[in-house]
Amino acid sequence: MTTDLTLLTTAATQWDAAAKDLEAVQKTYNSQVRNVGIDEQWQGVARTFAQIANTRTYEQYSAAAKEARAIASLLRDAHGQFVELRNKMKSAIADAAKEDMKIDENGKATWTKRDDPGVKNDPDAATAIPKAESAWTQHIADIVQQFDDADQGVKLALAAATQDSDPNDGIDHGFNAKAEGDIEKVEGRRFAELAKENSGGHSDAKALAEMQRLVRDNSHNVEFSQTLLNELGPKGTLLFSNRLNENSNNSDEATKSSSLSIEKGLATSLATATNSPNSAFYEKWREGMRSAGVDVVDDHQKVQIKGYQSLVTLMSHGKGFSPGFVTDLGDDMIAAEKKNPGIWDMPSGKHLAGPPKWLARDPLDGLLDIASRDPKTAEKFLDPGPDGKGDRLKYLLHDRNWNTRYELTGNYSHPDMDQFRKVEDPDARKGLAKAIEAAATGHQPGESAKMGAAHTESQARVMHQTVESLNGKFGDHLPANLRTPIARTITDYATDTHEILTGQNSNYGYEGGRQSIWTKDGNSHMAVAQESLIRVIRGVSDDPKNFSLIYNTERAHSADILAGMPDRPGRSNVEWDVPSRDVGTAFGALNAIGADTIMDKQDARKAWADDVARYGYHLGGAPVTGLPVIGDVAQRTIDAAAYDWSKDIKNLADEKARGDLAKDWTKDTASVKDLIDASAKQRSIDPTDPDRPHYNDVKQMRQEAEQSYAASRNKALTYLRPN
Incomplete structure (x- = not known):
């Protein structure tokens, strides 16, 4: 800390001066020594050897000047690094002092207030103080390590600069004509x-x-x-x-x-x-x-690993890759696999030499995983663009062949039978799913957002095309690795989901949707067809936790809508009736999706329904993570709604199975009515006493919700079970 670092720049100046002196001597040597005999007056073998020696001496002057200037540059570089690190150390010591930490000459931190009476009587101090001291000691040690690393670098560079650049030129310990500064x-x-x-x-x-x-x-x-x-x-x-x-x-x-x-x-x-x-x-x-x-990459390996597989494996250990680099790599990989389908094929099975566990077997999916770590990068890569010409997302969701593994079939009875078959890797689409979530939401996969989160145009475009492409490719049965990230992404668009399910908003194109997104006041919205959204929600719902997440998000959003109504009805109750219709419509569609899932599950239907019930929101079950944040009034409404909504889904499934949908369409609407009643209670209205004010207004809300619910559930079931 006390070393005079200016000596480095002083020495650098002297080395620069030495370079100039060497160049001056070189000129003198060239004019008074090297040129002797070049005028043809000196002939013979001696002249030939003299010219070779003179030329090498002349070159040594050039190399010496080059080496001197390189050393000067290295010394200045060293000075800059050492000054920066010393200032960093001084700043760290000053920051430590502000927290009453003293740093001794060995870099050890000690808290100066250990003996204060308040500290001695604090039971938490016994663990907190050593922990803080250790953290500061390590911080100082890290800077010392940086000093040592820099010093080692300077030593290496100076040694390299003084190496003989041509040890075979006949001159021992010659100067370095290639010295690096x-x-x-x-x-x-x-x-x-x-x-x-x-x-x-x-x-x-x-x-x-x-x-x-x-x-x-x-x-x-x-x-x-x-x-x-x-x-x-x-x-x-x-x-x-x-x-x-x-x-x-x-x-x-x-x-x-x-x-x-x-x-x-x-x-x-x-x-x-x-x-x-x-x-x-x-x-x-x-x-x-x-x-x-x-x-x-290496012909000697049992499994032939391609370069892009190794590259993505390497990249998985780092971070901070620029969006442009990730996008360019992705385009190059897509071009490669379009040119050579099956380029990433990997063996599978106990009788085959499988790929190493550390390898990114599908480099494009691995690259998407890396892209998901930075939502802006994922957004840039997957955004189809305003004109829809960016086809990466469509290619990944709809056109790409994800069968990248081949395994033995066991068909050995005839030589013409296939010996291998192509299958999907168990990890297929995991990177894609995370990249879609990051690109469409603008946050890290798995993070929650506030209800009604705003989205950019590119985020909404990714979401819009994802839903439409998934429905077009898979319908209501999605690949397993897509389900949970897509479910979380849908909840991020809770406002749009609600409006699309109700089908009454012209901005969204009513039930039929629009070809593209729409934007207002800087907030962009997906506008997919109602059928597409319902089928994709059904596709993620094979996992009961996903269905519970979407259902509970709609409950929270509906509670938010009901909380936003006027405190008392007016204008012929329209400001209460319209929201109740919308809530009923949304739950009719979601209950139909849940019922369809139960009916598809057959032997596992009870387990699925029980799991849905277990993930009920504030109903005593396991908590559902990832729910959007809602306002206080809406939260109180949810907390007051005590009915187990999963019963409605079971009832609807039973009705559909018996063919009784038209007979008693009010049987599975209890959860909707319970939410309306909970909202009334937040307004100090008793929804159970006919003699209390506004009882009939709340009753009318329930009736409006029931009617809308019935129409919506039947339409949704038609989408899911057209026959």
């Missing part, structure tokens, strides 16, 4: 050199430790990252990444830890190097990856 470039080349040496067999522990240091110190530096990737090339990078993954799964604990750390750093360097698509490096790297991505 950028520390990070030197470190990038060193990493690439070590990676090449450790891409084959056994990995050297000392080399792994040095590579750890290199990426720890430099993976966020553009010069380092682009240099090492250029030196390795796409295929060399992938080969080394595969070696790291093998180490992480098959080696001793020390090698595993080192390999994981290096791979994380290498992935970070890849993100750093490719952050800007408008660079010569980016274009060169992408072009090289187009070739390496479809080739086998």
Whole structure:
């Protein structure tokens, strides 16, 4: 902390002066020594050898000047790094002091108020104080480590700058005509050199430790990252990444830890190097990856791993990849698999040499998983665009063949019979599902939003096309890995879902929907056909938790709508009756979906219905996570609604099975009426006493809801069971 770092810049100035002096001597040498005998007056063998020696001496002056300037540049670079780190350390010590932490000369933090009476009597202090001291001690240690890493980098660069650039020119200990004045470039080349040496067999522990240091110190530096990737090339990078993954799964604990750390750093360097698509490096790297991505990385492996599979495996260890890079990679992968269907095929089964567990078997789906970590990236990749010409989402949902694994069929009785069959990987579409959720909602998969969350145009376009494409491809039976993320995404669009189910809003195109989204006041909305939405909700509902999530979200939204009504009816009750009709319509459709699921389940119908009941919202069952946040009045309405709504779904399923739908269509509306009654109670209205004010107004709301419910449930069942 007390070292005079200005000595580095002073030395750099002197090295620059030395370079100028060397160049001046070189000029004198060239004019007074080297030119002797060039005028043809000196002939013979001696002249020939003299000219060779003179030329090499002349070149040494150039190399010496180059080396001197490189050293000057390295010293200035070192000065800048050391000053920055020392300031960082001073700032950390000052911040620690603000929290009454004293940092001793060994970097250990001690809380200065340990002996205060209040602290001694605080039972939590015994654990809180050591924890805080440990955190500050580690923070200081991390900065010290950064100092050491930087110092090691300077040492490496200075040593490299003073190496003889041509040890075979006959001059011992010659100067470096290729001296590099950028520390990070030197470190990038060193990493690439070590990676090449450790891409084959056994990995050297000392080399792994040095590579750890290199990426720890430099993976966020553009010069380092682009240099090492250029030196390795796409295929060399992938080969080394595969070696790291093998180490992480098959080696001793020390090698595993080192390999994981290096791979994380290498992935970070890849993100750093490719952050800007408008660079010569980016274009060169992408072009090289187009070739390496479809080739086998290592011919000696039992399972032929393609380059893009290795690349996505590497990327899965990092973060911060730019939207442009992810989108370009995705386009290149789509182009590759359209050109060569089955390019990612992987073996499966105990009699086949299966792919390693660490591998991203479907690189495109793996890339979508990576895209989902940043909603903006997922949005950019999946947005079909205002003109609908962006076909990535349609391709992924509708056109792509997801059968990427082949397995033995056991058909050995005749040579003409198929020996293999193509099947879907158990993890198929997991990345796609998460990317859709991130792109359509604008938040991380699994996060909840406030009821009525606003959406951008691109988010709404993703949602609109997703629902229509899923219905067009799968109807009401979705692939298992799509169900839960799509269910969560539907709840994020609770306002739109409610309006589409009611079918009375012209902005949404009534029941038939619109070809595209609509936007007002900066908030965009999907406007899919009512049939498409109902069938997709049915598709996710094979999982009872998904149905419960959507159903409970509609309950919360309906409670929100009822909470927004005037405190007392007016205008011939229209301000109470219309919302009650809408609520009845929405629940009619959802109950029909639940009933259809029960009828499809056959032997498992009771278990599904019981699970739905178990996930009831505030009914004593297991909580449903992911529900949108609603207002206080709506929350109190939900809390007051005590009827087990799953009974309505069971009743409706029984009615449909017996063919009794037309006989008693009020039997399965209890949950709707219970919600209306709970809303009345929030207005201090007793819905059970005919002699109390507004009893008939609440009764009329129930009647309106019943009528709308019956029509909606029958229409929904027609969508789901047209025969």
